[in-house]
Amino acid sequence: MKWVVLVGSVRKGSYNAAVARALPALAPEGVAVDLLGSVAGLPIYDGDIEAAGMPEPVTAMGREIAGADGLVIVTPEYNYSVPGGLKNALDWLSRIKERQPLKGKPTLILSASPGALGGARAQYHLRQVLVALDAPVMNMPEVMISQANKKIEDGAIVDEGTSAFVGKQLAAFKTFVEKHL
Numbered sequence: 001m002k003w004v005v006l007v008g009s010v011r012k013g014s015y016n017a018a019v020a021r022a023l024p025a026l027a028p029e030g031v032a033v034d035l036l037g038s039v040a041g042l043p044i045y046d047g048d049i050e051a052a053g054m055p056e057p058v059t060a061m062g063r064e065i066a067g068a069d070g071l072v073i074v075t076p077e078y079n080y081s082v083p084g085g086l087k088n089a090l091d092w093l094s095r096i097k098e099r100q101p102l103k104g105k106p107t108l109i110l111s112a113s114p115g116a117l118g119g120a121r122a123q124y125h126l127r128q129v130l131v132a133l134d135a136p137v138m139n140m141p142e143v144m145i146s147q148a149n150k151k152i153e154d155g156a157i158v159d160e161g162t163s164a165f166v167g168k169q170l171a172a173f174k175t176f177v178e179k180h181l
Helices: 015-026 047-052 056-066 084-094 120-132 160-180
Strands: 002-007 032-035 070-075 107-112 143-145
Touching: 002 015, 002 056, 015 032, 015 070, 015 107, 015 160, 056 084, 070 120, 070 160, 084 120, 107 120, 107 160, 143 160
Parallel strands: 002 032, 002 070, 070 107, 107 143
Antiparallel strands: none
16 A cells, blocks of 8 residues: 655654654555655646646646555644645645546645644644545544644654554554545
8 A cells, every 4th residue: 555645844844744754654564655745846826837737746746646545644734724835736736637636535634733733723724625625534533743842853753652643543544545445
């Protein structure tokens, strides 16, 4: 089974990128996890650009998602919502006509934040966007890593309880994906 990971943050020291990098080691047996390219590599969505031809980074990302069994999105919360770069990537991906990569794609959301809510509001907004893309999202267990600055250090998850809980979520996601294959 193959999953791909879309990271909503572009910050060098991102807690969410650290979580994404930890996923291959925490994934259940029989699951390969690959990180997609950065959302920073996509131009801002523009219908004129789309009319001239889809940018290669968009089509490449779409092919990788379409070829995977599941999509994992790891994102911070910016101003009570999803980061603009992540929303932009989803807007571009929704415009791929040949094979809509998110339609029916089992999807999992994780978030990390130094705040007390762990990115909960971003997750709830992201779920609304994914409804429009017809991407089934696993509901439970939810992983919202609060106080990430105490649980993630030097680009790695250092809190054993957090790692264990993420591993539990990934095991549940494997079952979720199997039901959608």
